[in-house]
Amino acid sequence: MSTATMEKSAAPAAPESFTVTVIIRRFDPEVDDEPRWQDFDVEMFATDRVLDALHKIKWEQDGSLSFRRSCAHGICGSDAMRINGRNRLACKTLIKDLDITKPVYVEAIKGLPLEKDLIVDMEPFFESYREVQPFLVAASAPKEGKERIQNVAQRERFDDTTKCILCAACTSSCPVFWTDGQYFGPAAIVNAHRFIFDSRDDNAAVRLDILNDKEGVWRCRTTFNCSEACPRGIQVTQAIAEVKQAIMRGKP
Amino acid sequence: MPQKTAGTLSYQQRTTSRRPAGTLYRGREGMWSWVLHRITGVAIFFFLLVHILDTALVRVSPEAYNAVISTYQTPLMGLGEVALVAAIVFHAFNGLRIILIDFWTPKYHRAMFYVVIALWVITMLAFAPRHLINVFSH
Numbered sequence: 001m002s003t004a005t006m007e008k009s010a011a012p013a014a015p016e017s018f019t020v021t022v023i024i025r026r027f028d029p030e031v032d033d034e035p036r037w038q039d040f041d042v043e044m045f046a047t048d049r050v051l052d053a054l055h056k057i058k059w060e061q062d063g064s065l066s067f068r069r070s071c072a073h074g075i076c077g078s079d080a081m082r083i084n085g086r087n088r089l090a091c092k093t094l095i096k097d098l099d100i101t102k103p104v105y106v107e108a109i110k111g112l113p114l115e116k117d118l119i120v121d122m123e124p125f126f127e128s129y130r131e132v133q134p135f136l137v138a139a140s141a142p143k144e145g146k147e148r149i150q151n152v153a154q155r156e157r158f159d160d161t162t163k164c165i166l167c168a169a170c171t172s173s174c175p176v177f178w179t180d181g182q183y184f185g186p187a188a189i190v191n192a193h194r195f196i197f198d199s200r201d202d203n204a205a206v207r208l209d210i211l212n213d214k215e216g217v218w219r220c221r222t223t224f225n226c227s228e229a230c231p232r233g234i235q236v237t238q239a240i241a242e243v244k245q246a247i248m249r250g251k252p
Numbered sequence: 253m254p255q256k257t258a259g260t261l262s263y264q265q266r267t268t269s270r271r272p273a274g275t276l277y278r279g280r281e282g283m284w285s286w287v288l289h290r291i292t293g294v295a296i297f298f299f300l301l302v303h304i305l306d307t308a309l310v311r312v313s314p315e316a317y318n319a320v321i322s323t324y325q326t327p328l329m330g331l332g333e334v335a336l337v338a339a340i341v342f343h344a345f346n347g348l349r350i351i352l353i354d355f356w357t358p359k360y361h362r363a364m365f366y367v368v369i370a371l372w373v374i375t376m377l378a379f380a381p382r383h384l385i386n387v388f389s390h
Binding site: 025035082084085086105107110173175221222223224225227228235237238241244 | 274275276277278279280281282283285286350353354357358359361362
């Protein structure tokens with residue numbers, strides 16, 4: 001047994017590291033009139049993520065690089081950014097999945113006001129989110145005063161849209177949202193869908209009325225950018241289509 | 253020794269920003285079908301505008317109408333007609349695709365895009381040679 005351990009500890013090949021060129025769209029509102037591209041070379045392993053590259057740059061090369069991140073494990077939804085032209089979470093994008101023979105382009109998400117480097121003002125995004133009443137509204141007291149019972153099929157109905165982490169990858173990938181900031185955007189509709197199709201909720205009619213607006217679901221042009229960008233794999237366009245159909249039916 | 257002031261720093265950074273624009277969003281089939289749908293839609297709108305104007309000319313005077321229509325018989329306009337039919341055929345098939353996405357299911361949107369392209373190619377193969385023979389044999 002000890003020999004086996006010996007062999008194992010003697011054998012491990014050092015993981016190969018690569019030099020990755022990361023080109024970041026920088027913007028410092030106190031200095032720059034317009035954003036500029038800046039490139040950095042970082043030593044990375046195939047198992048590293050884009051977020052690790054950003055950390056290395058910030059900690060070892062340029063401390064002024066600004067970006068948001070919190071959990072770094074794909075749940076908090078802070079670090080949505082445009083990586084090689086597509087909206088991704090930096091903490092879920094592995095170096096091995098990118099073509100590192102070419103530089104990796106990193107820039108802030110589109111359609112929201114740029115504040116600094118990779119940070120955008122998320123307020124318009126959360127404003128639309130709040131407008132769809134993303135909370136349970138029940139008209140009746142729960143049976144026996146305890147809980148609102150739901151069967152498996154009823155829970156399954158809106159399961160996909162419960163996964164949203166509000167990272168704004170979908171909303172800022174939408175060509176309609178880029179040109180028309182008034183559009184609710186995919187994320188707000190996904191979170192409306194989550195309650196519209198919840199059997200315990202009694203406010204579906206109000207939410208459908210809010211979304212049956214000029215800037216509501218009808219702005220969706222089915223480009224499927226949102227479904228492709230969602231780091232949680234939510235079928236966003238499908239959810240929007242279901243809300244459209246619910247509005248046409250007049251009920252969920 | 254000249255000191256670097258905040259002013260020169262900002263000037264230098266302004267001059268190094270050769271590519272301030274962001275990258276093009278790399279959407280997939282859905283986004284490009286939408287882009288093509290929008291472009292062909294706007295192109296068809298302008299064609300219809302001109303078409304209504306030239307048809308309305310017959311009310312002004314039949315001679316003026318004939319003069320305008322005769323300019324359409326040139327090979328250049330013949331090529332333009334190929335582009336017009338290409339735009340209309342794409343817009344029509346993709347319009348059916350969007351109707352299916354909205355009223356049936358969005359699941360097969362990517363496959364449906366390739367079906368649209370295939371139908372477009374077949375229609376254009378049937379139309380373009382026949383039309384160009386007419387245009388260039390007169």
